[in-house]
Amino acid sequence: MVRVGAGQGFYGDTIYGALNMAKYGNVQYICFDCLAELTMAILQKDRQKDPSKGYTKDITVTAKNLLPYVKKKGIKLITNAGGINPEGARNEVVRMAKEMGITGIRVGIATGDNIYPILDELQEKGISLADYETGEPFTKSKEEILFASAYLGAWPIVECLKQGADIVITGRTTDTAQFLAPMIYELGWAEDDWDKLALGVLLGHLMECSGQATGGNFSGDWWNIPNMENIGYPIAEVYADGTAIITKPDNTGGRVSIDTLKEQFLYEIHDPSHYVTPDVIADFSAARFEEVGPDRVQISGVKGKPKPPTLKAIMGYPNGYMGAGMIGYSWPDALKKARKVDEIIRKQIELYELKVNDIHTEYIGYNSIHGPLAHPVDEEQLNEVYVRIAVHTDTKEEAVQFGRLFPPLALNGPPFVGGLANMYTVRQLLGLWSVLIPRAEVESRVQINVEEV
Amino acid sequence: MAKVQLRYVAQARSGDKGNTCDLGLFAKTKEMYEVFKREVTPEKVKAHFAPLVKGEVSRYEVPNVYALKFVLEDALGGGAPSSLRTDNLGKSFGSNLLRMEIEVPDELLTEEHCIQVPPR
Numbered sequence: 001m002v003r004v005g006a007g008q009g010f011y012g013d014t015i016y017g018a019l020n021m022a023k024y025g026n027v028q029y030i031c032f033d034c035l036a037e038l039t040m041a042i043l044q045k046d047r048q049k050d051p052s053k054g055y056t057k058d059i060t061v062t063a064k065n066l067l068p069y070v071k072k073k074g075i076k077l078i079t080n081a082g083g084i085n086p087e088g089a090r091n092e093v094v095r096m097a098k099e100m101g102i103t104g105i106r107v108g109i110a111t112g113d114n115i116y117p118i119l120d121e122l123q124e125k126g127i128s129l130a131d132y133e134t135g136e137p138f139t140k141s142k143e144e145i146l147f148a149s150a151y152l153g154a155w156p157i158v159e160c161l162k163q164g165a166d167i168v169i170t171g172r173t174t175d176t177a178q179f180l181a182p183m184i185y186e187l188g189w190a191e192d193d194w195d196k197l198a199l200g201v202l203l204g205h206l207m208e209c210s211g212q213a214t215g216g217n218f219s220g221d222w223w224n225i226p227n228m229e230n231i232g233y234p235i236a237e238v239y240a241d242g243t244a245i246i247t248k249p250d251n252t253g254g255r256v257s258i259d260t261l262k263e264q265f266l267y268e269i270h271d272p273s274h275y276v277t278p279d280v281i282a283d284f285s286a287a288r289f290e291e292v293g294p295d296r297v298q299i300s301g302v303k304g305k306p307k308p309p310t311l312k313a314i315m316g317y318p319n320g321y322m323g324a325g326m327i328g329y330s331w332p333d334a335l336k337k338a339r340k341v342d343e344i345i346r347k348q349i350e351l352y353e354l355k356v357n358d359i360h361t362e363y364i365g366y367n368s369i370h371g372p373l374a375h376p377v378d379e380e381q382l383n384e385v386y387v388r389i390a391v392h393t394d395t396k397e398e399a400v401q402f403g404r405l406f407p408p409l410a411l412n413g414p415p416f417v418g419g420l421a422n423m424y425t426v427r428q429l430l431g432l433w434s435v436l437i438p439r440a441e442v443e444s445r446v447q448i449n450v451e452e453v
Numbered sequence: 454m455a456k457v458q459l460r461y462v463a464q465a466r467s468g469d470k471g472n473t474c475d476l477g478l479f480a481k482t483k484e485m486y487e488v489f490k491r492e493v494t495p496e497k498v499k500a501h502f503a504p505l506v507k508g509e510v511s512r513y514e515v516p517n518v519y520a521l522k523f524v525l526e527d528a529l530g531g532g533a534p535s536s537l538r539t540d541n542l543g544k545s546f547g548s549n550l551l552r553m554e555i556e557v558p559d560e561l562l563t564e565e566h567c568i569q570v571p572p573r
Contacts, residue, residue, distance in 0.1 A: 036533075037469070037471065037532070037534070038533040038534050038542070041534040133471065133472075133473075212466075217544075218464075219464040219465050219466060219547065219551075220568065221568075221571075222571075223572075258518075259464075262464075262477075262479055262518040262520065263464060263465075263466040263477060264466070265520075266466070266475075266515060266518075266520055266522050267466055267468055267475065268468045268470055269475070269522075270470070270475060270522075270524055271513055271522075272513055272515050272522055284515075285515070285517065286517060287517055287518075289517075289518065301517075316534070319534075319535050322537055324537075360530070360537035360538065362538070362539055364539070368540075369539060369540050369545045370548070371505055371538070371540075372504060372505065373501070373505065373549050373552060375552070388539065390537040391537070392537060429531075429534060429535045430534035430535060431531070431532075432471055432534065432535075434471060
């Protein structure tokens with residue numbers, strides 16, 4: 001039997017979920033999913049500023065808090081915190097271990113997901129880099145691409161574990177790979193145990209977003225979730241006979257039930273009967289959920305089909321800049337005043353001949369989240385509203401210039417300003433390009449390195 | 454038949470994959486699931502989300518958890534790192550769908566088939 005716990009669901013998640021897991025989870029592994037598509041873009045920006053960065057910075061906090069548990073309790077950590085610089089993440093963990101006087105642990109990295117260096121080679125071989133979602137042909141030059149990462153599966157992590165790693169750090173692996181790898185390693189699953197691998201993928205999928213499986217972001221009776229301030233992250237308990245239970249650590253809040261798990265079950269997987277991962281194509285259409293105890297749900301009925309011949313890769317390219325500004329108005333006629341600001345700003349864009357490709361207006365407190373679908377409310381009753389206007393520009397300078405339109409509104413615009421914010425927000429926008437690469441092209445370049453601290 | 458907003462009969466969760474938004478809609482019972490299958494069609498969901506969603510809307514039936522799964526293409530203003538929107542990750546699309554009204558047989562409007570709402 002192996003108990004695998006979730007420690008992180010995204011870059012920026014709390015450390016207390018992982019700490020509770022280490023203290024109360026009774027797990028052999030804590031796995032961290034740190035990467036989203038947006039995260040890769042953020043990490044690339046970090047690396048542009050400083051080549052030693054490009055991994056998720058919270059790995060420092062993770063190492064500081066959990067290395068003692070690796071040493072004392074023998075808990076192994078698996079994380080894709082490496083982002084676009086797994087070596088950098090490894091160096092940071094090693095640095096922390098040395099600083100804390102912890103020795104005798106092994107840190108492994110798996111690399112090879114970065115396909116940027118081989119883009120030309122792939123094209124010379126006639127491999128299409130057309131966007132597989134839109135079919136659009138790839139016409140960008142390599143210089144325009146900021147990062148290009150293929151999604152690796154669980155096997156490079158398994159290899160690190162075989163070589164004795166206590167901590168495994170990867171770059172772009174699939175969200176579920178971190179969780180699947182220890183199941184493969186501990187229970188001896190084979191590369192063509194499709195049903196077992198698919199079960200592991202579902203368990204990993206249920207765990208990868210941390211608290212989203214245990215009562216967080218739950219749209220049922222969320223107000224009844226116990227101790228939401230201290231939600232326990234999910235644990236998969238998997239037995240050699242294929243029995244699998246999702247539970248959570250003792251002494252933690254949250255809830256594990258069919259109701260909380262089913263929302264995460266369908267999250268971001270597209271077709272539930274055909275969930276494509278590098279290790280297996282999973283079919284969840286006959287998956288069964290059964291409550292077998294308090295905060296214990298048994299999962300069964302998952303089927304797997306042979307792994308796909310290609311790996312998905314994502315490339316990011318610069319797509320101009322976003323400039324934005326925000327200003328608040330108070331009752332009476334808050335919304336009318338905010339709408340006047342929208343009119344003023346749009347006229348000033350013309351007046352000052354600012355070049356913007358797109359403009360987007362939202363009224364925070366009125367319709368900023370549901371946009372045009374939000375139901376109108378009694379405008380007279382609005383105590384306050386913030387107008388947020390964002391533009392897409394080609395250059396950073398134009399985005400900065402747009403933000404400068406906002407401060408003068410305090411003196412030159414409608415009355416009763418309540419707050420000016422974000423007017424100097426300038427963000428580089430990134431476009432994403434998804435491609436499918438024959439897996440051998442990537443997998444033949446995967447490298448494993450395990451070193452002892 | 455009664456016109457009922459989905460918020461009283463459904464759970465939902467949504468999120469991003471590139472410029473696509475994935476949305477799960479969950480009924481409490483098999484009977485209500487059958488109503489969803491009839492009432493919450495991809496065409497209606499596409500119409501509901503106009504003008505936010507520009508691309509196709511497809512639907513998968515997931516009877517083992519009484520759920521419908523919707524995939525909304527070209528939905529997020531270019532995708533999270535390109536979007537000018539506050540909800541650039543599409544996480545509120547689930548609640549946005551809960552605004553939709555559907556026809557529900559009167560006999561299903563009981564606690565057994567409906568979603569609890571927070572106490573006032």
